[in-house]
Amino acid sequence: MRYVTLLDLYTHRITQKYVNRSGMAHAISTAYHAFRLAKQYDVNPDLATKAAFLHDIGHYMWYRDGKWDYELYKRNDIHAIKGAERAHKLLIRLGEHPQHAKEIALAVLLHTDSYLPDGQLQLTSLQKVVALADEKDEEPKGNHHYRTISDKRAQRMLEQLDRLVDEALTPLPFEKNS
Numbered sequence: 001m002r003y004v005t006l007l008d009l010y011t012h013r014i015t016q017k018y019v020n021r022s023g024m025a026h027a028i029s030t031a032y033h034a035f036r037l038a039k040q041y042d043v044n045p046d047l048a049t050k051a052a053f054l055h056d057i058g059h060y061m062w063y064r065d066g067k068w069d070y071e072l073y074k075r076n077d078i079h080a081i082k083g084a085e086r087a088h089k090l091l092i093r094l095g096e097h098p099q100h101a102k103e104i105a106l107a108v109l110l111h112t113d114s115y116l117p118d119g120q121l122q123l124t125s126l127q128k129v130v131a132l133a134d135e136k137d138e139e140p141k142g143n144h145h146y147r148t149i150s151d152k153r154a155q156r157m158l159e160q161l162d163r164l165v166d167e168a169l170t171p172l173p174f175e176k177n178s
C-alpha cells in the first residue's frame with residue numbers, strides 16, 4: 001500500500017521551495033532511474049522513487065560574491081543530513097507510514113558519501129539504488145542541478161511514474177491451471 005504519492009510530494013510547498021532549488025528536472029529523472037534500478041535490485045519501487053525524488057531536498061546554495069562557490073560547498077556541505085530530516089518531516093506531515101519515512105530518510109542521508117569521514121559504509125539495496133540513480137543523472141560541473149522542466153511536464157512525468165509504481169506493486173491476477 002502507498003501512503004503518499006510522488007504527486008502529493010510534488011505539489012507540497014516545501015518540495016516546491018527546496019527541490020526547485022536543487023533542480024526539479026534532476027529530481028524527476030533520478031526518480032525514473034530509481035524505478036528501473038528498483039526492479040533490478042528487488043527493492044520496493046515506492047520507497048526508491050520517493051527517496052530518489054527527494055534526495056537533494058537539503059541542498060543549500062554556497063555563494064560567494066553572488067557566484068556559486070564549489071570550494072565553499074565541498075568544505076561545508078551537509079545537504080544529505082539536512083535533506084534526510086526535511087524529507088522525513090515532509091513525509092510524516094503528508095501521512096507516510098513512519099517505517100517508510102525512516103527508510104526513505106536513511107536513503108537520502110546515505111545517497112552520497114562526499115560529506116562523510118573516510119571509512120566503509122555497508123549500504124542496503126534501497127540505499128544503493130538511490131545512490132546509483134543519482135549518479136546516473138549526474139553531469140560534469142554539477143550541471144544536472146540547473147536543467148529545467150516546466151510545471152506541466154513535471155506533473156505529467158510524476159503522474160506517469162506514480163502509475164508505474166502502482167502497477168509494479170499490484171500482484172499479478174491469479175492464473176488458472178489449464
Ligand SMILES: [Fe+2]
Nearest residue numbers: 026055056134
Ligand atoms: Fe543529486
